[in-house]
Amino acid sequence: MFKVNENYLKLPGSYLFSTIGKKVAAYTAAHPEKEIIRLGIGDVTQPLAPAIIEAMHKAVDEMACKETFKGYAPDLGYEFLRSAIAKNDYQDRGCDIAADEIFVSDGAKCDCSNIQEIFSADCRIAVCDPVYPVYVDSNVMAGRAGEYNTVTEMFSNVIYMPCTEGNNFSPEFPKENPDLIYLCYPNNPTGATITKDELQGWVDYANKIGAVILYDAAYEAYISEADVPHSIYECEGARTCAIEMRSFSKNAGFTGVRLGFTVVPKELKDADGVALHGLWARRHGTKYNGAPYIIQKAGEAVYSEAGKAQLKEQVAYYMNNAKVIYDGLKEAGFSVSGGVNAPYIWLKTPGNMTSWEFFDHLLEDVNVVGTPGSGFGPSGEGYFRLTAFGTYENTVKAVERMKTLL
Ligand code: MLT
Numbered sequence: 011m012f013k014v015n016e017n018y019l020k021l022p023g024s025y026l027f028s029t030i031g032k033k034v035a036a037y038t039a040a041h042p043e044k045e046i047i048r049l050g051i052g053d054v055t056q057p058l059a060p061a062i063i064e065a066m067h068k069a070v071d072e073m074a075c076k077e078t079f080k081g082y083a084p085d086l087g088y089e090f091l092r093s094a095i096a097k098n099d100y101q102d103r104g105c106d107i108a109a110d111e112i113f114v115s116d117g118a119k120c121d122c123s124n125i126q127e128i129f130s131a132d133c134r135i136a137v138c139d140p141v142y143p144v145y146v147d148s149n150v151m152a153g154r155a156g157e158y159n160t161v162t163e164m165f166s167n168v169i170y171m172p173c174t175e176g177n178n179f180s181p182e183f184p185k186e187n188p189d190l191i192y193l194c195y196p197n198n199p200t201g202a203t204i205t206k207d208e209l210q211g212w213v214d215y216a217n218k219i220g221a222v223i224l225y226d227a228a229y230e231a232y233i234s235e236a237d238v239p240h241s242i243y244e245c246e247g248a249r250t251c252a253i254e255m256r257s258f259s260k261n262a263g264f265t266g267v268r269l270g271f272t273v274v275p276k277e278l279k280d281a282d283g284v285a286l287h288g289l290w291a292r293r294h295g296t297k298y299n300g301a302p303y304i305i306q307k308a309g310e311a312v313y314s315e316a317g318k319a320q321l322k323e324q325v326a327y328y329m330n331n332a333k334v335i336y337d338g339l340k341e342a343g344f345s346v347s348g349g350v351n352a353p354y355i356w357l358k359t360p361g362n363m364t365s366w367e368f369f370d371h372l373l374e375d376v377n378v379v380g381t382p383g384s385g386f387g388p389s390g391e392g393y394f395r396l397t398a399f400g401t402y403e404n405t406v407k408a409v410e411r412m413k414t415l416l
Pocket of ligand 1: 050051052053119142198
Protein backbone atom coordinates (compact mmCIF):
# COMPACT_ATOMS: atom_id res chain seq x y z
CA MET A 11 0.00 0.00 0.00
CA PHE A 12 1.33 3.44 -0.84
CA LYS A 13 2.38 5.91 1.84
CA VAL A 14 2.05 9.68 1.78
CA ASN A 15 4.88 12.16 2.29
CA GLU A 16 4.94 12.14 6.10
CA ASN A 17 6.31 15.67 6.24
CA TYR A 18 2.86 16.94 5.28
CA LEU A 19 1.45 15.34 8.42
CA LYS A 20 3.68 17.58 10.53
CA LEU A 21 1.87 20.71 9.33
CA PRO A 22 -0.50 22.01 11.98
CA GLY A 23 -4.13 22.22 10.80
CA SER A 24 -4.98 24.03 7.57
CA TYR A 25 -3.20 26.98 5.97
CA LEU A 26 -3.87 30.21 7.90
CA PHE A 27 -5.96 31.94 5.25
CA SER A 28 -7.94 28.78 4.55
CA THR A 29 -8.84 28.55 8.26
CA ILE A 30 -9.98 32.16 8.23
CA GLY A 31 -11.96 31.57 5.04
CA LYS A 32 -13.76 28.61 6.59
CA LYS A 33 -14.60 30.50 9.78
CA VAL A 34 -15.97 33.46 7.84
CA ALA A 35 -17.98 31.19 5.52
CA ALA A 36 -19.54 29.41 8.52
CA TYR A 37 -20.43 32.74 10.16
CA THR A 38 -21.89 34.12 6.92
CA ALA A 39 -23.98 30.99 6.39
CA ALA A 40 -25.40 31.32 9.91
CA HIS A 41 -25.94 35.10 9.59
CA PRO A 42 -26.72 35.88 5.94
CA GLU A 43 -28.18 39.27 6.89
CA LYS A 44 -24.86 40.61 8.25
CA GLU A 45 -22.59 42.83 6.17
CA ILE A 46 -19.08 41.46 6.65
CA ILE A 47 -16.07 43.67 5.95
CA ARG A 48 -12.99 41.66 4.97
CA LEU A 49 -9.65 43.10 5.98
CA GLY A 50 -8.04 39.69 6.47
CA ILE A 51 -6.11 38.31 3.51
CA GLY A 52 -4.12 40.95 1.63
CA ASP A 53 -6.25 40.80 -1.49
CA VAL A 54 -6.71 43.89 -3.64
CA THR A 55 -10.12 45.43 -4.40
CA GLN A 56 -9.42 48.03 -7.10
CA PRO A 57 -9.89 47.06 -10.78
CA LEU A 58 -6.86 46.61 -13.01
CA ALA A 59 -5.46 49.91 -14.28
CA PRO A 60 -6.60 50.97 -17.81
CA ALA A 61 -3.08 50.66 -19.28
CA ILE A 62 -2.96 47.03 -18.14
CA ILE A 63 -6.41 46.21 -19.50
CA GLU A 64 -5.48 47.79 -22.83
CA ALA A 65 -2.30 45.70 -23.06
CA MET A 66 -4.24 42.55 -22.26
CA HIS A 67 -6.87 43.29 -24.94
CA LYS A 68 -4.12 43.84 -27.50
CA ALA A 69 -2.42 40.59 -26.53
CA VAL A 70 -5.72 38.70 -26.80
CA ASP A 71 -6.13 40.09 -30.34
CA GLU A 72 -2.62 38.92 -31.20
CA MET A 73 -3.54 35.43 -30.05
CA ALA A 74 -6.46 35.47 -32.50
CA CYS A 75 -4.21 36.09 -35.48
CA LYS A 76 -2.13 33.46 -37.32
CA GLU A 77 0.88 35.77 -37.68
CA THR A 78 1.07 36.84 -34.05
CA PHE A 79 -0.29 33.81 -32.20
CA LYS A 80 1.93 32.53 -29.35
CA GLY A 81 2.15 29.02 -27.95
CA TYR A 82 4.34 28.05 -24.99
CA ALA A 83 6.09 31.03 -23.46
CA PRO A 84 9.87 30.82 -22.94
CA ASP A 85 10.11 29.07 -19.57
CA LEU A 86 12.22 31.83 -17.99
CA GLY A 87 9.99 34.64 -19.27
CA TYR A 88 9.68 36.77 -22.41
CA GLU A 89 12.64 39.01 -23.09
CA PHE A 90 10.41 42.14 -23.30
CA LEU A 91 9.28 41.65 -19.69
CA ARG A 92 12.63 40.58 -18.25
CA SER A 93 14.26 43.68 -19.80
CA ALA A 94 11.53 45.98 -18.50
CA ILE A 95 11.97 44.56 -14.99
CA ALA A 96 15.77 44.76 -15.12
CA LYS A 97 15.65 48.38 -16.26
CA ASN A 98 12.86 49.78 -14.11
CA ASP A 99 13.15 47.80 -10.89
CA TYR A 100 16.92 47.48 -10.78
CA GLN A 101 19.15 49.42 -13.17
CA ASP A 102 17.21 52.70 -12.74
CA ARG A 103 17.77 52.29 -8.98
CA GLY A 104 21.48 51.70 -9.44
CA CYS A 105 21.29 47.93 -8.91
CA ASP A 106 23.51 45.75 -11.05
CA ILE A 107 20.96 43.17 -12.22
CA ALA A 108 20.72 41.91 -15.82
CA ALA A 109 17.60 40.71 -17.65
CA ASP A 110 18.93 37.14 -17.81
CA GLU A 111 19.12 37.01 -14.01
CA ILE A 112 15.33 37.46 -13.80
CA PHE A 113 13.03 34.44 -13.82
CA VAL A 114 9.38 35.27 -14.55
CA SER A 115 6.76 33.15 -12.79
CA ASP A 116 3.08 33.06 -11.92
CA GLY A 117 3.58 34.79 -8.59
CA ALA A 118 5.83 35.34 -5.61
CA LYS A 119 3.95 32.88 -3.39
CA CYS A 120 4.99 29.99 -5.67
CA ASP A 121 8.56 31.26 -5.91
CA CYS A 122 8.83 31.77 -2.12
CA SER A 123 7.67 28.24 -1.50
CA ASN A 124 9.56 26.56 -4.36
CA ILE A 125 12.96 28.22 -4.00
CA GLN A 126 13.92 25.97 -1.05
CA GLU A 127 13.97 22.98 -3.44
CA ILE A 128 17.39 23.91 -4.79
CA PHE A 129 19.03 23.73 -1.35
CA SER A 130 20.31 20.71 0.54
CA ALA A 131 17.82 18.94 2.80
CA ASP A 132 19.98 19.64 5.87
CA CYS A 133 20.16 23.42 5.42
CA ARG A 134 19.06 25.31 8.54
CA ILE A 135 16.50 28.04 7.89
CA ALA A 136 16.00 31.22 9.91
CA VAL A 137 12.74 33.14 9.75
CA CYS A 138 11.35 36.26 11.37
CA ASP A 139 8.68 35.53 13.95
CA PRO A 140 5.91 36.50 13.08
CA VAL A 141 6.38 35.30 9.51
CA TYR A 142 4.47 34.80 6.24
CA PRO A 143 3.53 31.12 6.85
CA VAL A 144 4.54 29.96 3.35
CA TYR A 145 8.28 30.07 4.16
CA VAL A 146 8.03 27.67 7.09
CA ASP A 147 5.31 25.42 5.65
CA SER A 148 7.21 24.82 2.40
CA ASN A 149 10.31 23.81 4.38
CA VAL A 150 8.16 21.50 6.51
CA MET A 151 6.95 19.81 3.31
CA ALA A 152 10.59 19.38 2.27
CA GLY A 153 11.43 17.70 5.59
CA ARG A 154 13.76 20.51 6.62
CA ALA A 155 11.86 21.96 9.58
CA GLY A 156 12.08 19.10 12.09
CA GLU A 157 9.31 18.25 14.53
CA TYR A 158 6.44 20.51 15.57
CA ASN A 159 6.23 21.37 19.26
CA THR A 160 2.58 21.94 20.12
CA VAL A 161 3.46 23.86 23.29
CA THR A 162 5.84 26.40 21.77
CA GLU A 163 4.15 26.18 18.33
CA MET A 164 7.61 26.03 16.74
CA PHE A 165 9.45 23.56 14.54
CA SER A 166 12.61 22.12 16.11
CA ASN A 167 14.96 22.79 13.16
CA VAL A 168 13.74 26.30 12.35
CA ILE A 169 15.57 29.27 13.85
CA TYR A 170 12.89 31.78 14.81
CA MET A 171 14.02 35.40 15.09
CA PRO A 172 11.51 37.19 17.32
CA CYS A 173 10.26 40.56 16.05
CA THR A 174 8.57 42.31 18.92
CA GLU A 175 7.79 45.78 20.16
CA GLY A 176 11.06 45.53 22.12
CA ASN A 177 13.21 45.39 18.95
CA ASN A 178 10.91 47.55 16.84
CA PHE A 179 9.75 44.42 14.98
CA SER A 180 13.23 44.06 13.49
CA PRO A 181 15.11 40.77 14.11
CA GLU A 182 18.56 40.41 15.65
CA PHE A 183 21.16 38.07 14.13
CA PRO A 184 20.43 34.54 15.36
CA LYS A 185 22.69 32.88 17.95
CA GLU A 186 23.27 29.80 15.75
CA ASN A 187 24.28 30.25 12.14
CA PRO A 188 21.55 29.52 9.57
CA ASP A 189 22.15 28.52 5.93
CA LEU A 190 19.02 30.18 4.52
CA ILE A 191 17.61 33.41 5.94
CA TYR A 192 14.12 34.53 4.94
CA LEU A 193 13.60 38.28 5.15
CA CYS A 194 10.52 40.19 3.97
CA TYR A 195 10.60 43.98 3.74
CA PRO A 196 8.36 45.92 3.93
CA ASN A 197 7.25 43.22 6.29
CA ASN A 198 4.25 41.00 6.09
CA PRO A 199 2.62 40.84 8.62
CA THR A 200 3.96 43.65 10.86
CA GLY A 201 4.33 46.37 8.20
CA ALA A 202 7.78 47.15 9.66
CA THR A 203 10.77 48.15 7.55
CA ILE A 204 14.52 48.29 8.00
CA THR A 205 16.92 50.95 6.82
CA LYS A 206 19.47 50.44 4.09
CA ASP A 207 22.26 50.32 6.72
CA GLU A 208 20.42 47.61 8.63
CA LEU A 209 19.87 45.58 5.47
CA GLN A 210 23.55 46.04 4.61
CA GLY A 211 24.27 44.49 8.03
CA TRP A 212 22.29 41.37 7.01
CA VAL A 213 24.10 41.16 3.67
CA ASP A 214 27.51 41.41 5.40
CA TYR A 215 26.44 38.80 7.95
CA ALA A 216 25.22 36.38 5.24
CA ASN A 217 28.43 36.77 3.23
CA LYS A 218 30.49 36.22 6.39
CA ILE A 219 28.77 32.99 7.46
CA GLY A 220 28.12 31.67 3.93
CA ALA A 221 24.33 31.92 4.07
CA VAL A 222 21.77 32.90 1.43
CA ILE A 223 19.16 35.59 2.09
CA LEU A 224 15.80 34.84 0.47
CA TYR A 225 14.46 38.37 0.23
CA ASP A 226 10.74 38.84 -0.32
CA ALA A 227 10.15 42.38 -1.63
CA ALA A 228 6.48 41.91 -2.60
CA TYR A 229 5.46 45.15 -0.87
CA GLU A 230 8.25 47.34 -2.26
CA ALA A 231 5.80 49.70 -4.04
CA TYR A 232 4.44 50.85 -0.67
CA ILE A 233 7.71 52.33 0.56
CA SER A 234 7.30 56.04 1.25
CA GLU A 235 10.38 56.85 3.35
CA ALA A 236 13.73 57.71 1.78
CA ASP A 237 16.09 55.51 3.80
CA VAL A 238 14.11 52.31 3.21
CA PRO A 239 15.70 50.13 0.49
CA HIS A 240 13.51 48.96 -2.40
CA SER A 241 15.75 46.03 -3.27
CA ILE A 242 18.41 44.04 -1.44
CA TYR A 243 20.68 44.65 -4.44
CA GLU A 244 21.01 48.26 -3.28
CA CYS A 245 23.40 46.76 -0.72
CA GLU A 246 27.02 46.05 -1.54
CA GLY A 247 27.81 42.35 -1.75
CA ALA A 248 24.19 41.23 -2.22
CA ARG A 249 24.99 39.56 -5.54
CA THR A 250 26.95 36.86 -3.72
CA CYS A 251 24.38 36.12 -1.02
CA ALA A 252 20.84 37.15 -2.00
CA ILE A 253 17.89 35.95 -4.03
CA GLU A 254 15.02 38.45 -4.37
CA MET A 255 11.37 37.65 -5.04
CA ARG A 256 8.79 40.13 -6.27
CA SER A 257 5.12 40.09 -7.08
CA PHE A 258 2.79 42.02 -9.41
CA SER A 259 -0.09 41.29 -7.03
CA LYS A 260 0.32 44.16 -4.61
CA ASN A 261 1.82 46.91 -6.77
CA ALA A 262 -0.45 46.28 -9.78
CA GLY A 263 -3.45 44.35 -8.48
CA PHE A 264 -2.55 41.02 -10.14
CA THR A 265 -3.81 38.75 -7.31
CA GLY A 266 -6.30 37.19 -9.73
CA VAL A 267 -4.05 37.57 -12.78
CA ARG A 268 -0.86 35.96 -11.39
CA LEU A 269 2.60 37.22 -12.23
CA GLY A 270 5.84 37.50 -10.27
CA PHE A 271 9.57 37.01 -10.63
CA THR A 272 12.70 35.92 -8.84
CA VAL A 273 16.19 37.34 -9.25
CA VAL A 274 19.11 34.93 -8.96
CA PRO A 275 22.46 36.66 -9.59
CA LYS A 276 25.03 34.63 -11.47
CA GLU A 277 27.72 35.09 -8.78
CA LEU A 278 25.61 33.31 -6.16
CA LYS A 279 27.32 29.94 -5.56
CA ASP A 280 27.25 27.25 -2.90
CA ALA A 281 30.24 25.95 -0.88
CA ASP A 282 31.36 23.80 -3.84
CA GLY A 283 31.04 26.62 -6.36
CA VAL A 284 27.75 25.45 -7.89
CA ALA A 285 25.77 28.42 -9.28
CA LEU A 286 22.18 28.70 -8.03
CA HIS A 287 21.22 30.52 -11.25
CA GLY A 288 21.65 27.33 -13.27
CA LEU A 289 19.78 25.21 -10.75
CA TRP A 290 16.79 27.54 -10.65
CA ALA A 291 16.75 27.66 -14.46
CA ARG A 292 16.82 23.85 -14.50
CA ARG A 293 13.94 23.68 -12.05
CA HIS A 294 11.91 26.22 -14.02
CA GLY A 295 12.51 24.36 -17.28
CA THR A 296 11.42 21.06 -15.78
CA LYS A 297 8.46 22.08 -13.67
CA TYR A 298 7.09 25.18 -15.33
CA ASN A 299 5.94 26.20 -18.80
CA GLY A 300 6.09 29.95 -18.34
CA ALA A 301 3.53 32.62 -17.44
CA PRO A 302 1.01 33.22 -20.28
CA TYR A 303 1.89 35.73 -23.01
CA ILE A 304 -1.24 37.81 -22.30
CA ILE A 305 -0.27 38.13 -18.64
CA GLN A 306 3.36 38.97 -19.40
CA LYS A 307 2.12 41.70 -21.77
CA ALA A 308 -0.01 42.99 -18.89
CA GLY A 309 3.15 42.95 -16.77
CA GLU A 310 5.05 44.95 -19.38
CA ALA A 311 2.31 47.62 -19.26
CA VAL A 312 3.05 48.10 -15.54
CA TYR A 313 6.30 49.75 -16.66
CA SER A 314 4.74 52.00 -19.33
CA GLU A 315 4.45 55.72 -18.52
CA ALA A 316 0.64 55.46 -18.31
CA GLY A 317 0.86 52.27 -16.23
CA LYS A 318 3.30 53.83 -13.78
CA ALA A 319 1.09 56.91 -13.29
CA GLN A 320 -2.09 54.86 -12.82
CA LEU A 321 -0.45 52.46 -10.38
CA LYS A 322 1.00 55.30 -8.36
CA GLU A 323 -2.59 56.42 -7.80
CA GLN A 324 -3.67 52.90 -6.86
CA VAL A 325 -0.90 52.56 -4.29
CA ALA A 326 -1.82 56.00 -2.90
CA TYR A 327 -5.45 54.87 -2.59
CA TYR A 328 -4.47 51.86 -0.48
CA MET A 329 -2.01 53.88 1.56
CA ASN A 330 -4.77 56.35 2.34
CA ASN A 331 -6.73 53.39 3.71
CA ALA A 332 -3.69 52.45 5.79
CA LYS A 333 -3.70 55.96 7.26
CA VAL A 334 -7.43 55.78 7.96
CA ILE A 335 -6.90 52.54 9.90
CA TYR A 336 -3.73 53.66 11.67
CA ASP A 337 -5.01 57.10 12.71
CA GLY A 338 -8.54 55.94 13.51
CA LEU A 339 -7.49 53.05 15.72
CA LYS A 340 -4.74 54.99 17.42
CA GLU A 341 -7.14 57.79 18.26
CA ALA A 342 -9.56 55.20 19.64
CA GLY A 343 -6.84 53.91 22.00
CA PHE A 344 -5.49 50.86 20.14
CA SER A 345 -1.76 50.28 20.08
CA VAL A 346 -0.85 50.25 16.37
CA SER A 347 2.23 50.05 14.15
CA GLY A 348 3.07 49.53 10.46
CA GLY A 349 1.00 51.20 7.76
CA VAL A 350 3.61 53.82 6.78
CA ASN A 351 5.69 51.89 4.22
CA ALA A 352 3.38 48.89 3.99
CA PRO A 353 -0.31 48.12 3.41
CA TYR A 354 -0.56 46.26 6.73
CA ILE A 355 -1.42 47.59 10.18
CA TRP A 356 -0.28 45.54 13.16
CA LEU A 357 -2.22 46.12 16.36
CA LYS A 358 -2.17 44.80 19.87
CA THR A 359 -5.29 42.92 20.86
CA PRO A 360 -7.11 44.84 23.57
CA GLY A 361 -7.70 43.46 27.08
CA ASN A 362 -5.06 40.72 26.79
CA MET A 363 -7.25 38.76 24.39
CA THR A 364 -5.49 36.07 22.38
CA SER A 365 -5.28 36.73 18.67
CA TRP A 366 -7.99 34.18 17.85
CA GLU A 367 -10.25 35.45 20.67
CA PHE A 368 -10.01 38.90 19.15
CA PHE A 369 -10.67 37.47 15.68
CA ASP A 370 -13.93 35.90 16.91
CA HIS A 371 -14.89 39.03 18.85
CA LEU A 372 -14.35 41.23 15.80
CA LEU A 373 -16.19 38.89 13.45
CA GLU A 374 -19.16 38.27 15.71
CA ASP A 375 -19.61 41.68 17.34
CA VAL A 376 -18.75 44.14 14.54
CA ASN A 377 -18.56 41.85 11.49
CA VAL A 378 -15.01 42.77 10.56
CA VAL A 379 -12.48 40.14 9.44
CA GLY A 380 -8.77 40.48 10.19
CA THR A 381 -5.87 38.07 10.59
CA PRO A 382 -4.84 36.73 14.02
CA GLY A 383 -1.18 37.49 14.74
CA SER A 384 -0.52 34.04 16.23
CA GLY A 385 -1.26 32.55 12.80
CA PHE A 386 2.06 34.05 11.70
CA GLY A 387 4.09 32.57 14.56
CA PRO A 388 4.38 32.49 18.35
CA SER A 389 5.63 36.09 18.64
CA GLY A 390 2.44 37.18 16.85
CA GLU A 391 0.30 36.08 19.78
CA GLY A 392 -1.57 39.04 21.24
CA TYR A 393 -1.39 40.87 17.90
CA PHE A 394 -3.71 41.27 14.94
CA ARG A 395 -3.21 42.30 11.30
CA LEU A 396 -5.51 44.48 9.22
CA THR A 397 -5.00 45.05 5.51
CA ALA A 398 -5.34 48.37 3.71
CA PHE A 399 -6.40 46.60 0.48
CA GLY A 400 -10.15 47.04 1.10
CA THR A 401 -12.26 49.75 -0.49
CA TYR A 402 -12.06 53.19 1.11
CA GLU A 403 -15.75 53.06 2.09
CA ASN A 404 -15.41 49.69 3.81
CA THR A 405 -12.18 50.71 5.50
CA VAL A 406 -13.82 53.77 7.05
CA LYS A 407 -16.80 51.70 8.12
CA ALA A 408 -14.59 48.98 9.67
CA VAL A 409 -12.65 51.52 11.70
CA GLU A 410 -15.88 53.16 12.95
CA ARG A 411 -17.14 49.72 13.98
CA MET A 412 -13.90 48.85 15.74
CA LYS A 413 -13.96 52.09 17.70
CA THR A 414 -17.06 50.80 19.48
CA LEU A 415 -15.05 47.89 20.86
CA LEU A 416 -12.98 49.95 23.29
C1 MLT B 1 -1.38 37.91 2.95
O1 MLT B 1 -2.51 38.27 3.24
O2 MLT B 1 -0.50 37.69 3.77
C2 MLT B 1 -1.05 37.77 1.51
O3 MLT B 1 -2.02 38.35 0.73
C3 MLT B 1 -0.99 36.38 1.14
C4 MLT B 1 -0.34 36.20 -0.18
O4 MLT B 1 0.06 37.15 -0.85
O5 MLT B 1 -0.21 35.04 -0.54
